[in-house]
Amino acid sequence: MPSFIEVENLVKIYRMGNVDFHAVRGVSLAIDEGEFVAVMGASGSGKSTFMNIIGCLDKPTAGNYLLDGQEVASLSKDKLAGIRNKKIGFVFQSFNLLQRMSALQNVELPLLYNGSPVKDRKIRALAALKSVGLEDRAYHRPSQLSGGQQQRVAIARALINNPSLILADEPTGNLDSQTSIEIMTLFKRLNKEHGITIVMVTHEPDIAAYADRHVYFKDGKVVKDE
Amino acid sequence: MNTIATVKIAVNALSINKMRSGLTMLGIIIGVAAVIAMISVGSGAREQVSKQIASIGSNLLMILPGAATSGGLRMGFGSTPTLTFDDAKAIGTEAPDVAYAAPLLPGTAQVVYGNQNWSTVITGTTPSFFDIRDWPVESGVAFTQRDVDGATKVALIGKTVKENLFGDEDPLGKIIRIKKIPFKVIGILSRKGQSPLGQDQDDSIYIPVTTAQKKLFGTTFPGMVRMITVKANSSSALKDAEKNITALLRQRHHIPAGREDDFSVRNLTEILAATEQAAKIMSILLGSIASVSLIVGGIGIMNIMLVSVTERTREIGIRMAVGARGWDILMQFLIEAVVLAVIGGCIGIMLGIAGSWLISHFAGWEIAISPMTILLSFGFSAAVGVFFGFYPARKASLLAPVECLRYE
Structure with missing residues (x-):
């Protein structure tokens, strides 16, 4: 039985003018369902490119990527x-x-694109906001919320379609340490209670400590996996 | 993603930057208003021409005597009097496709009533004339065939003549003197208005043709008339009527085959149709010039949408990250452009109608606003939105999500 995420010899090359830039050079990695993985490495190590490919935002130049058994x-x-x-x-x-929209509308956004009935959207978005403890901020704009609250709105948006995978790109990078702890506690709870697989990029070792597994990137390759 | 939601998003997005959206709309507003005002003025002019055509009567032919040539000098139409009252009678009774034919013998004379006098055109004709021109008598009666046969001294006067000679007095039964000859006024013709050439058709007096020939103007040969006017059975019969009249007159004038006609038949409707065509071309011309401004407005929309796509690259990235397909993004921006154009179009329609009304009020031009024009400009502005919104929207939809999210 294949793992939830299975990449094999993943390669990503960007063309910049006449120069090829090898962002990811042959990464093979398997992540099981319910894992909490921290991806670490210096900037330019290829971890963001790797995350974009895992998140289906970008396509690899070569290699295979199986998500939940699907190529x-x-x-x-x-x-x-x-x-x-x-x-x-x-x-x-x-x-x-999106700055022009309320927290509620931001959380509803993914539902707009999968044909959810209008009546359902609000109920589900409110439930998602409640699960991150922000139901009383539903009609606030992002600019009226603190950084930690904004990140929780973003997490509610990520949760709205009950995903099996959450990809977090330095989720605490713009937050103070107290709020960082709150956010990480929330991630931990989602991982343990709902069994959601989480892959998180971070620089900070104390944030990475929340994860169960640490993958280190260097020069487009995985150098350490523990 | 449903359409109502997309329209809401579009209106929302446009209301963020009201000043910019308003200025962008202005191009479409001016364009649509100009199209409506110009087409209204153009079709107003056309309607006026059509009215003039109706005023001289429809399906008309005019027969003029031929041109004389003496010693190499060609004298032009009407220089040789060749048409007679009998020709007119023969055309009216013998030529197929002809409904009526009436001879005309006009001349100018001073007309006197009491201490008033007035110079006007006096035309000798037959009762058929009033059928040909669709020109009813308003009060009194028209002269009859008996008056023509007896060359009686009776006259029908036009509105302008009545006003100048009689003022508020009732002219019926009064005696006027034309070239010192007394005529009895038996009827007043209804108002006819201006001819297509700007002549006042009501400034005229009609008398029996025989009276004009024998008692008023005299003739160079017996029965001479200046021209004959003919009404064909229908507009489709005009061409046949023309042929039949030509054949009949050639036979009556004993013109052998190979010789030129000593008369000419003219189709008045054709001349007026040409005028109408000119008005139509003017209307199209005005409309197309106005649509240029509509296209310029469309380019304004495209410009702003391109700016908007660049500005909102990050928004596009976020939407794509949460699952928007290219199609969703395309529709979002396309509908934004169409909403912009359609709102502009609606305002433009209102301004165009107001503008046309002002033109007609102050310039005194006739205008005609048809629902068709309004529908057309509405559709056209929506089409401008689609056409000029498509390129920016497509550009947005083709963006790569990763790059959008990285965009600052």
Whole structure:
């Protein structure tokens, strides 16, 4: 039985003018369902590119990628969008909320793209906000929320379609240490109680400590996996 | 993603930057308003021409005497009097496809009533004339065939003549003097208005043709008339009527085959159709010039949408990350452009109608706003939105999600 995430000889080459830039050079990795993995490494080590490919935001130049038993590398852009919508939740360092919309509308956003009935959307979005403890902030704009609250809205948005995978790209990078702990506790709870697989990029060892497994990247390759 | 939600998002996005959206719309507003105002003015002009055509009567032919040539000098149409009252009678009774034919013998004379006098055109004709021109008598009666046969001294006067000679007085039964000859006014013709050439058709007096020939103007040969006017049975019969009249007159004038006609038949409707065509071309011309501004407005939309796509690259990235397909992004921006154009179009329609009304009010031009024009400009503005919104929207939909998320 294959693992939940299985990449084999993943290669990603960017063309910059006449120079090829090898961002990822042959990464093979298997992550099982329910794991909490921290991806670490210096900037430029290829970990972000790796995350983009895992998150179906980018396609590898070569190699295979099986997500939940499905070959992803060869899928069309629209199919990838569908996978992002249903199976993957993203949490970014800079939150990436739409400033013009309320917290509730931001959380509803993924539902807009999978044909959920209008009535359902609000109920589900409110439930997701409640699960991150922000139901009383539903009608606030992101600018009216603190950094920690914004990140929790982003997590609620990531959770709305009950994904099996959450990809977090330095989720605490813009937060103070107290809020970081809150966010990490939330991740830990989602991982333990709901069995959601979490792959998280981070620089900070104390944040990485929340994860069960640490994967180190250097020069586009995995150098340590523990 | 349903359409209503997308439209809501679009309106929302446009309301963020009201000033910019308003200025972008202005291009479409001006374009649509200009198209409506110009087409209204153009079709107003066309309607006026059509009215003039109706005023001289439809399916008309005019027969003029031929040109004389003496010693190499060609004198032009009408220089040789060749048409007679009998020709007119023969055309009216013998030529197929002809409904009526009436001879005309006009001349100018001073008309006197009491201490008033007025110079006007006096035309000798037959009762058929009023059928040909669709020109009813408003009060009193028209002269009859008996008056023509008896060359009685009776007159029908036009509205302008009545006003100048009689003022508020009732002219019926009064005696006017034309070239000192007394005529009895038996009827007043209804108002006809201006001819296509700008002549006042109501400034005229009609008398029996025989009276004009024998008592008023005299003739160079017996029965001479200046021209004959003919009404064909229908517009489709005009061409046949023309042929039949030509054949009949050639036979009556004993013109051998190979010799030129000593008369000419003219199709008045054709001349007016040409005028109408000119008005139509003007209308199309005005409309197309106005649509240029609509296209310029469309380019404005495209410009702003391109800016908007660049500005909102990160938003596009976020939407794609949470599962928006290229199609969703395309629709979002396309509908935004269409909403912009359609709102602009609606405002433009209102301004265009108001503008046309102002033109007609102050310039005194006739205008005609048809629902078709309004529908057309509405559809056109929506089409402009789709056409000029498509390129920016497609550009947005083709962006790579990774690059959008990295965009600052």
